[in-house]
Amino acid sequence: MTTNTAARVVVVGGGLAGLTAAAYAARAGRRVTVLEKATELGGRAATHEKKGFSLNIGPHALYRGGEAEHVLAELGVETKGGPPATSSGAYALQGGLLRALPTGPVSLLTSSLLPLVGKIEVARLLARLDSLDVASLAGTSFEAFLRAKVRTPEARDVIRALIRLSTYTPDLERLAADAALEQFKLATTRGVIYLHDGWRTLVQGLAEVARAAGAEIVASAKAVSVIREDGRVKAVRLVDGAEIPADVVILAASPSFASSLLPDVPALADWAAAAIPVTAACLDVGLSRLPQPRNTFALGIDQPLYFSVHSASARLAPEGGAVIHVARYGAPNDPRAGERELEEVLELLQPGAKHLVVERRYLPSITVAHDFPQAARGGARGRPGPLVPGAPGVFVAGDWVGPVGMLADVSLASGRAAAQAATRREANVLGQVRVKDLDARV
Ligand SMILES: Cc1cc2nc3c(=O)[nH]c(=O)nc-3n(C[C@H](O)[C@H](O)[C@H](O)COP(=O)(O)OP(=O)(O)OC[C@H]3O[C@@H](n4cnc5c(N)ncnc54)[C@H](O)[C@@H]3O)c2cc1C
Known part of the structure; x- marks a missing residue:
């Protein structure tokens, strides 16, 4: 009988960052366990499938040429979909009215906006x-x-x-x-693409890669603390008291969550205090048909509003139906007024839509990213991690970690960076790596 003596890497969080970290760590030969507190994987990249409609959690677009696309390609996860349909019916919303949105040099010159x-x-x-x-x-x-x-x-x-x-x-x-x-x-x-069947395809793809490389993924497993002895990681404790042995832990959720698992690590508390979450209000709807097929996109000019028919570019709705995402950048002070505002935008672009709603979800305040590159902290390069000073063997990943990109690009890039740091020999033997040893790409 042979015993696997590879280091045990426990990844807490089964969103894009955690699954990316798991895939890389497992491919590097480590014994990997992913703990996800929810019953399903994916976190904010989950897609809810109901009556043939695939609803992402708010409008999701993958940036072509961004870090996420690079990481997914490296892992062999396919990204199929189409660009937003802005060529025929893109509008600017200004003073409650619709005008043509400049989408190129010609439309800029003829625009009545400026x-x-x-x-x-x-x-x-x-x-x-x-x-x-x-x-x-x-x-x-x-x-x-x-x-x-x-x-x-x-x-x-x-x-x-x-x-x-x-x-x-x-x-x-x-x-x-x-x-x-x-x-x-x-x-x-x-540009960007909307994904066929929603962002769950990324979640499923990453989970498959991680599993194929030997990672174990456990849902309904809520981590409550990281147990350390003599400064070294020993285990992750779950809410039911179970302890999952670990040599290395990758915390792939919010900065406040990371700090709550290791309250005695000052760096994590500082990072949690410094992060400024990006929030939004979202109205996600599935319609039985689209009243105005040409009205596919609108962007608020004097108000931070967004409207897009994602099913015009990607396979997200049953035959004849439509999936529309309407959003306000920044959560409104009054959630009910915010909901009415998004409903009005929907009716303005798609008159009569309210009578055609088959699926609907309003999210008054959702965290889009746990932080954004702040000028006061020196931009993206001022973001922390994946190493955690004062906590050897502990790494972080997520859309608030590391020097590259924004949004999901950061999650995937930091997931890879955390796994690379965690799987270096020094990380396992000494419980730490030096920043300069990190892959130059991240
Ligand atoms: C409305 C909206 C629109 C967006 N649009 C875009 C877009 O257009 N383009 C783009 O690139 N990005 C977009 N994003 C951002 C993108 O969805 C996120 O950056 C990405 O999904 C974050 O992945 P993550 O793994 O870092 O975090 P999460 O998805 O939050 O995953 C963290 C996981 O950790 C789990 N967890 C938390 N606590 C515990 C615990 N104690 N124990 C075990 N598990 C735990 C959670 O359940 C969750 O599954 C959008 C996000 C939102 C909300």
């Missing part, structure tokens, strides 16, 4: 994006950058709307300009 001088300013900024020294803007807020570069109020409003769309972040006074511009460039150069 005076001529504003059009010139927007065009000039877009043309200069590639030559901008973005890295030097890590400590500058996007709003400060915008005020310095663009004078026309209408042009500023249009650019703010486009930055909200690509970053999901409404707090432009604190969002770092480097990350905002990198994300905007990513969105405008390669």
